[in-house]
Amino acid sequence: SGQNSSYDLSFKILLIGDSAVGKSSLIVSFISGSAKDIAPTIGVDFKIKLLTVADKRLKLTIWDTAGQERFRTLTSSYYRGAQGIILAYDVTRRNTFTNLSEVWSKEVELYSTNQDCVKILVGNKVDRESERAVSTEEGLALAKEFGCLFFECSAKTRENVDKCFEELTLKIMEVP
Ligand code: GDP
Numbered sequence: 001s002g003q004n005s006s007y008d009l010s011f012k013i014l015l016i017g018d019s020a021v022g023k024s025s026l027i028v029s030f031i032s033g034s035a036k037d038i039a040p041t042i043g044v045d046f047k048i049k050l051l052t053v054a055d056k057r058l059k060l061t062i063w064d065t066a067g068q069e070r071f072r073t074l075t076s077s078y079y080r081g082a083q084g085i086i087l088a089y090d091v092t093r094r095n096t097f098t099n100l101s102e103v104w105s106k107e108v109e110l111y112s113t114n115q116d117c118v119k120i121l122v123g124n125k126v127d128r129e130s131e132r133a134v135s136t137e138e139g140l141a142l143a144k145e146f147g148c149l150f151f152e153c154s155a156k157t158r159e160n161v162d163k164c165f166e167e168l169t170l171k172i173m174e175v176p
Contacts, residue, residue: 007050007057008058009059009173010058010059010060010061011058011060011061011083011084011169011172012061012063012082012083012084013061013063013082013083013086013165013169014062014063014064014065014078014082014085014086015062015065015085015086015088016065016086016087016107016108017087017096017104018090018093018095018096020090021088021093021096021124021125022088022125022155023064023086025155025156026086026088026122026153026155026161026164027062027064029158029161030049030062030162030164030165031047031049031062045063046061046062046063046064047061047062047064048060048062049062051169053166053169053170053173054170054173056173060165060169062165063078063082075111076113079108079111079113081114082114082117083114083116083117083118083172083175084119084120085108085112085117085119085120086119086122086164087100087104087119087120087121087122087146087148088122088123089123089124089134090125091125091126091132091133091139091152092131092132093133094133094134097123097133097134097138097139097142100121100142101142101145105146118148118168118171118175119147119148120148120149120151120167120171121139121142121143121149122150122151122153123136123139123150123152123153124152124153124154124155125154125155125156126152126153127154127157139152149167149168149171151163151164151167
């Protein structure tokens with residue numbers, strides 16, 4: 001079979017959160033981090049990554065909001081069929097953190113019809129430690145409230161980026 005079909009499982013993952021928290025950067029950082037990638041030629045709205053996790057060859061289709069979050073026009077079609085959702089904020093901008101509770105988690109409830117959808121909370125831009133406005137403890141507390149995983153990372157330095165996607169993927173694989 002061709003390279004595109006040589007996988008065992010296929011998952012749709014999406015990133016949500018305020019504009020400029022680093023959603024696109026996280027995707028690019030993750031996609032370009034390894035040699036066995038498919039070039040992102042399919043479209044501007046999603047990218048594909050092949051990787052092996054727990055002995056399974058996976059195809060991840062990672063959807064980006066492509067700036068639509070600015071106009072609050074993400075709709076059910078964006079969320080449809082997603083197995084994993086990354087709720088992202090910028091650790092240097094407090095409002096991007098509070099908007100996860102006030103805006104984004106509500107939108108997930110409204111549009112994400114998949115009850116088994118796995119969520120992960122991600123605080124990005126930890127490389128800007130001196131400008132930090134949200135503590136790790138606050139991130140942990142929100143993750144506890146959401147009942148989801150939590151990581152802090154940097155799309156710039158690639159710190160923890162692979163970990164975020166891999167832990168999310170592992171969790172999705174645990175869904176019966
Ligand atoms: P999006 O609107 O959520 O997709 O955010 P972008 O990926 O477009 O990033 C917004 C801005 O933040 C850009 O200028 C990025 O270069 C910058 N950025 C993204 N991730 C990081 C990071 O981890 N650290 C730093 N210092 N800047 C970042």
